[in-house]
Each structure stands twice: as structure tokens, then as C-alpha cells.
Amino acid sequence: MQDEPTPSELIKAVADFLRNEIAPVIKGHNAFKLRVGINALDLVTRQLALESGGDAAEAARLKQLLGADGSLKELNRALSDKIAKGEVDLRTPGLSEHLWQTTMDKLAVDQPNYASYKRELGKS
Amino acid sequence: MIEQELGRCVAAFYPGATGVAGAAKLSGGASQETWSFDIVHPDGNVGAILRRAPPGYGASPGRAAGLDAEATLMQLAFDAGLPSPRVMHMLQPEDHLGTGFIMQRIEGETIARKILRDEQFAKARPMLARQLGKVIAGIHGLPTSKLPKLRQMTSTKEIADLEREYRSFDWPRPVFELALRWLRDHDPGPSSEVTLVHGDFRHGNLIIGPDGVRAVLDWELAHFGDPMEDLGWICVNSWRFGEIDKPVGGFGTREDLFAGYEAAGRRADPARVMFWEVMGTLRWGVMCCGMMQRFRSGPDHSMERAMIGRRSSETEIDLLRLLAPRA
Numbered sequence: 473m474q475d476e477p478t479p480s481e482l483i484k485a486v487a488d489f490l491r492n493e494i495a496p497v498i499k500g501h502n503a504f505k506l507r508v509g510i511n512a513l514d515l516v517t518r519q520l521a522l523e524s525g526g527d528a529a530e531a532a533r534l535k536q537l538l539g540a541d542g543s544l545k546e547l548n549r550a551l552s553d554k555i556a557k558g559e560v561d562l563r564t565p566g567l568s569e570h571l572w573q574t575t576m577d578k579l580a581v582d583q584p585n586y587a588s589y590k591r592e593l594g595k596s
Numbered sequence: 597m598i599e600q601e602l603g604r605c606v607a608a609f610y611p612g613a614t615g616v617a618g619a620a621k622l623s624g625g626a627s628q629e630t631w632s633f634d635i636v637h638p639d640g641n642v643g644a645i646l647r648r649a650p651p652g653y654g655a656s657p658g659r660a661a662g663l664d665a666e667a668t669l670m671q672l673a674f675d676a677g678l679p680s681p682r683v684m685h686m687l688q689p690e691d692h693l694g695t696g697f698i699m700q701r702i703e704g705e706t707i708a709r710k711i712l713r714d715e716q717f718a719k720a721r722p723m724l725a726r727q728l729g730k731v732i733a734g735i736h737g738l739p740t741s742k743l744p745k746l747r748q749m750t751s752t753k754e755i756a757d758l759e760r761e762y763r764s765f766d767w768p769r770p771v772f773e774l775a776l777r778w779l780r781d782h783d784p785g786p787s788s789e790v791t792l793v794h795g796d797f798r799h800g801n802l803i804i805g806p807d808g809v810r811a812v813l814d815w816e817l818a819h820f821g822d823p824m825e826d827l828g829w830i831c832v833n834s835w836r837f838g839e840i841d842k843p844v845g846g847f848g849t850r851e852d853l854f855a856g857y858e859a860a861g862r863r864a865d866p867a868r869v870m871f872w873e874v875m876g877t878l879r880w881g882v883m884c885c886g887m888m889q890r891f892r893s894g895p896d897h898s899m900e901r902a903m904i905g906r907r908s909s910e911t912e913i914d915l916l917r918l919l920a921p922r923a
Binding site: 505508509511512515545548549551552555556558561562568571572574575576578579582583586587588589591592595 | 769902906
């Protein structure tokens with residue numbers, strides 16, 4: 473068992489330091505790069521918090537939709553094949569809801585400030 | 597330093613020029629660079645831009661039109677009275693600067709967030725969509741006989757290209773599959789009219805001033821094809837920068853864009869434009885995935901590239917909003 477603080481706590485501490493102490497004194501292109509770097513650390517923090525719950529729910533929906541078992545990547549590959557072949561489409565019960573939920577879960581990690589995501593969040 | 601070569605080059609083609617100053621690299625990967633500099637002249641300095649493939653980088657990759665074609669197109673647009681920089685000089689071997697060209701520098705803004713939010717563009721924003729419609733119509737109407745050799749694209753070919761690239765990543769994305777399937781099912785087939793298509797008409801490639809559009813840049817992806825492609829691409833949500841209810845670049849309506857286009861004597865086909873908007877959304881998503889591939893395989897192992905890879909999910913939500921909208 474690894475000791476505390478957790479990876480999330482460590483990354484958040486580093487990101488907060490860069491954001492509050494370093495970013496105000498950096499100029500030019502490096503200021504832009506620093507902002508990208510802080511965004512990356514924030515993304516990792518969100519993924520550490522949200523990934524396992526989102527993945528488990530996604531896998532459960534995929535097993536239900538496909539009536540099959542496998543790793544998350546295998547299940548996504550199987551669904552992709554079925555969509556490509558036209559065996560599954562938006563009329564298939566549960567497909568639209570599954571794609572929406574999966575995509576919303578991705579945006580919650582990747583880009584929670586994306587305007588389309590914020591708009592859709594108000595609908596669910 | 598590049599200023600020495602540029603100075604010699606400028607002295608040879610610009611009467612009275614004594615050298616250059618303030619050369620600064622604006623952007624560039626390994627094979628293509630953009631430099632800004634001033635031509636030093638007793639009557640006053642002149643702003644200029646160098647676009648080049650450095651010595652040793654000749655051929656342009658895959659879809660690129662090539663720097664010679666870019667220069668020709670830019671000059672044709674300028675001659676036709678479209679907002680475009682004047683091409684001042686085509687690089688020659690004796691310039692020792694590689695291949696490419698030097699053009700007039702046009703002052704203004706290309707950064708979308710400033711164009712969409714800064715007070716100085718407040719008067720320009722409501723008229724931009726109509727203005728750009730007119731500019732796109734001008735591009736589509738450039739005299740065919742003078743155009744350089746360019747690749748010819750159709751919607752069917754574009755779908756196949758996107759699918760091939762997506763499959764090469766070997767990473768399953770059910771939403772992209774849904775979009776590919778939709779595109780194949782709704783492919784309108786070859787356009788009855790084939791014209792010059794700019795291919796990347798969007799924020800970043802447009803210089804905007806408080807008075808409106810001042811220049812169209814970056815003809816790298818120019819080709820022959822369905823003119824509705826340009827109208828669809830500028831409506832892709834990724835170029836709205838948060839202003840998602842203003843489909844044209846986050847500043848205007850499709851109706852204004854089409855009105856400007858039609859005022860210049862051409863016809864817009866809204867259904868085809870919508871098809872190309874879906875295609876464009878998927879295209880940007882696939883490009884984001886490509887960034888992630890290049891990040892992983894190098895040589896550009898940058899955080900920026902890595903983070904663009906995590907923006908492909910933005911196009912997935914936009915594709916769902918287009919193809920499976922919720923109440």
C-alpha cells in the first residue's frame with residue numbers, strides 16, 4: 473500500500489503552485505505553454521477522480537447492448553464494427569443514450585468548459 | 597542568421613531597400629515556416645511575411661497544394677480585388693532561403709477569442725458573416741484558366757480518406773463510426789459545379805480588423821471540389837469558440853453567410869452545406885487524433901500536441917448534437 477498524499481493531491485498541489493505563483497510572472501509564448509501544462513495537470517486530476525466510475529458504467533452498458541463480455545476496448549471495438557456494418561443504429565434501443573452518456577463522461581474529464589458540454593449538461 | 601539572406605534577397609527585388617529588421621518566426625513545423633520582418637527603406641519600412649520550406653525541404657506533404665500554388669492563388673485573389681496580401685517575391689535558388697515566397701504583411705487580428713470578444717471588433721462582428729459569404733463567392737469564382745494544378749476532391753473521396761485515416765489509429769470510436777455511416781448514407785454525390793475550394797476557410801486563417809475582413813491566408817489545403825465545402829467548414833462548431841449559437845465562426849448566422857454568397861451571384865445549397873458541416877466536424881476530430889499520433893511517435897513531443905489529442909471528444913459531442921440531438 474502506497475502512502476499518502478495521493479497522486480491527485482500531489483498533482484493538484486503542483487498545478488495550484490504553477491497557477492498561483494508562476495503563471496503571473498511568466499510572459500510570452502512560455503506563458504501560453506504553461507497554461508497548456510496546467511490544463512494537462514487539471515485534466516489528469518479529473519481523470520483520476522472520474523475514470524473508474526465512468527468506465528465501469530460504460531462497460532455495463534456495452535455488455536447490455538452487445539450481449540457480450542470483454543475488456544472495455546474489445547467491447548468498444550465490437551460496437552464500432554456493428555455500427556460500421558449497420559447492424560446497430562440510432563433506432564436501436566439504448567444506443568443513443570449510451571453514446572451520449574459515454575461522450576458526456578469523456579467531456580467531464582477532457583473539457584468540462586466546452587460550451588456544447590455545458591449546454592447538454594443542463595438537459596440531463 | 598536569416599536576416600542576412602533576407603537582406604540580400606530584398607535588396608535584389610525591392611528598389612531602394614537597404615536590408616531587413618525585426619525578423620521573427622511566427623510559426624512552423626519542420627517542413628514549413630512563417631517569418632515576419634520589416635523591409636528597411638529610406639521612405640519608410642514595409643511590413644513583410646516570408647512563407648517558406650527551409651533549404652532541404654522541397655516537396656509538400658500529402659494534401660498540401662505546395663508553396664508555389666499558394667502564392668499563385670494569393671496573387672490571383674489579390675488581383676480579383678479579394679482581401680488578400682500582395683505577393684512580392686517568389687524565392688529563387690540564388691536567394692538561399694529555400695522554396696516559398698514573400699508577401700505583404702497585413703495588420704489585424706487572427707486570434708478567434710479576441711475577434712469574438714474585444715470591443716474594437718464589436719462593429720465588425722455583425723457584418724462578418726455576410727462579408728465572408730461574399731469573399732468565399734469571390735474565391736469560388738476565380739478564373740479557372742489561371743488556376744494552378746491542384747488535387748480534385750469529391751465528398752465520396754473525402755469520406756474514404758477520413759475513414760482510412762481514422763482506421764489507421766486503431767482506436768475504436770463508436771461516435772466516429774456513427775458519423776462515417778451517416779456520411780456514407782447521406783453522401784450527395786459529385787457536385788454539379790466544381791470550383792476552386794479554399795479548404796481551410798476559418799478563424800486563424802482570416803485577418804480581421806475593426807472594419808471587417810482584411811485578408812484570407814493559408815491556401816495550403818486548396819483544391820478543386822464542391823464549393824459548398826467552404827461554407828460548411830466555417831460553420832463547424834470547433835470554430836465558434838464558445839459562441840455556439842452563432843454558427844458562422846461564432847459571430848454570425850448561416851442566413852447572413854448565404855445572403856452574402858448569393859449577393860455575389862452564386863447559389864448556396866443549405867442541405868449540402870450541412871453535409872459538409874458534419875464532414876468538417878469529423879475531419880477536425882480525426883485531425884485531433886492525428887495530433888496525438890504525432891505526439892506519441894515524435895518528433896514533436898509537445899504538451900500542446902498531446903492536449904489537442906484530448907480535444908477529439910469535443911467533436912464527438914458536436915457530432916451527437918448534429919446527428920442524435922436530444923430534446
